[in-house]
Amino acid sequence: MGKTVIVSIQTHKRKEALDITKTIKDSIGDVKSGLVVVYVPHTTAGVIINEAYDSDVADDILEKLSQLVPYSGSYKHLEGNSDAHIQSSMVGSSVSIIVENSKLMLGRWQGVFFMEFDGPRRREIYIKIIEG
Amino acid sequence: MGKTVIVSIQTHKRKEALDITKTIKDSIGDVKSGLVVVYVPHTTAGVIINEAYDSDVADDILEKLSQLVPYSGSYKHLEGNSDAHIQSSMVGSSVSIIVENSKLMLGRWQGVFFMEFDGPRRREIYIKIIEG
Amino acid sequence: MGKTVIVSIQTHKRKEALDITKTIKDSIGDVKSGLVVVYVPHTTAGVIINEAYDSDVADDILEKLSQLVPYSGSYKHLEGNSDAHIQSSMVGSSVSIIVENSKLMLGRWQGVFFMEFDGPRRREIYIKIIEG
Numbered sequence: 001m002g003k004t005v006i007v008s009i010q011t012h013k014r015k016e017a018l019d020i021t022k023t024i025k026d027s028i029g030d031v032k033s034g035l036v037v038v039y040v041p042h043t044t045a046g047v048i049i050n051e052a053y054d055s056d057v058a059d060d061i062l063e064k065l066s067q068l069v070p071y072s073g074s075y076k077h078l079e080g081n082s083d084a085h086i087q088s089s090m091v092g093s094s095v096s097i098i099v100e101n102s103k104l105m106l107g108r109w110q111g112v113f114f115m116e117f118d119g120p121r122r123r124e125i126y127i128k129i130i131e132g
Numbered sequence: 133m134g135k136t137v138i139v140s141i142q143t144h145k146r147k148e149a150l151d152i153t154k155t156i157k158d159s160i161g162d163v164k165s166g167l168v169v170v171y172v173p174h175t176t177a178g179v180i181i182n183e184a185y186d187s188d189v190a191d192d193i194l195e196k197l198s199q200l201v202p203y204s205g206s207y208k209h210l211e212g213n214s215d216a217h218i219q220s221s222m223v224g225s226s227v228s229i230i231v232e233n234s235k236l237m238l239g240r241w242q243g244v245f246f247m248e249f250d251g252p253r254r255r256e257i258y259i260k261i262i263e264g
Numbered sequence: 265m266g267k268t269v270i271v272s273i274q275t276h277k278r279k280e281a282l283d284i285t286k287t288i289k290d291s292i293g294d295v296k297s298g299l300v301v302v303y304v305p306h307t308t309a310g311v312i313i314n315e316a317y318d319s320d321v322a323d324d325i326l327e328k329l330s331q332l333v334p335y336s337g338s339y340k341h342l343e344g345n346s347d348a349h350i351q352s353s354m355v356g357s358s359v360s361i362i363v364e365n366s367k368l369m370l371g372r373w374q375g376v377f378f379m380e381f382d383g384p385r386r387r388e389i390y391i392k393i394i395e396g
Contacts, residue, residue, distance in 0.1 A: 090222060
């Protein structure tokens with residue numbers, strides 16, 4: 001109870017999908033059953049669950065989001081990263097994953113990805129486990 | 133505590149929105165208060181909450197997602213289902229719904245839909261109830 | 265345990281991002297640690313977490329969603345608000361935020377926004393706190 005793990009990561013490109021599955025798995029410890037919430041405290045990044053086996057999948061997701069929400073556009077926000085703010089809200093700031101028998105109940109092909117939309121930057125992930 | 137209901141379903145089309153509201157309601161049992169997490173362990177499917185009264189709404193959502201992320205495109209992933217992976221991350225892999233008095237606190241028009249983006253297939257849904 | 269706060273709000277435009285961060289903070293009370301789930305029981309509205317400092321960011325998000333999913337289109341649903349239903353499922357019906365030391369663990373620039381896609385209307389927000 002009452003614990004949030006804060007993990008610091010470094011991204012290396014402006015757009016990048018970082019596989020953080022192992023980090024999430026390691027945070028479970030001896031919790032038997034409950035829910036893991038992976039939360040991104042940034043407004044130009046997000047988190048998704050998708051295929052971890054072929055990294056082309058994450059690349060396709062980043063590329064399509066860049067096509068739908070291009071870097072240049074008639075944006076009001078003048079910091080040059082409106083695309084990143086919008087992409088962040090399209091994928092979302094958190095994911096929830098079930099835990100049983102102290103294991104993440106991910107599907108066979110699923111992994112957890114930190115989605116960097118305005119890197120490279122030093123970033124944080126908050127991981128909270130609710131037992132139940 | 134410590135229970136996840138796993139439900140198996142069959143989809144019938146490549147793109148399909150399956151109303152699973154009753155399945156979720158039935159999983160609550162005698163839990164008085166808490167949170168239901170509906171989790172999809174697949175990378176080419178997702179789950180949403182939207183209008184259940186007029187099925188045209190779900191059809192419009194599927195159609196628009198197919199326009200924004202077409203089947204054919206310059207995708208790197210070569211299995212012919214990149215559109216489905218991307219659509220999955222645009223809607224998300226889980227939804228959370230509040231439970232009070234042993235009832236799902238859905239809004240008047242809301243239902244829960246399994247979103248198939250690369251069917252037809254045999255699929256699973258994980259349902260976890262956190263009391264609190 | 266067993267409490268959901270229901271907050272009523274009024275929106276003023278068809279498309280509007282309402283900063284509800286203070287409302288969420290006020291709902292925590294003396295809960296020390298856990299999870300806050302902010303749930304929107306409507307099918308033409310949603311909720312996101314994004315930058316609260318410069319309101320241009322939320323405007324850019326609304327504008328881009330309106331470009332990607334225009335008001336007019338070949339929609340089957342005939343109530344004239346299919347754009348709003350689709351936008352609702354693109355951002356999602358709930359967000360989850362971690363609580364520690366009785367504080368919302370939002371990032372430095374983050375705020376919580378009710379996303380109105382078919383206003384102006386009287387709307388509700390369900391706020392549930394799970395301790396743990």
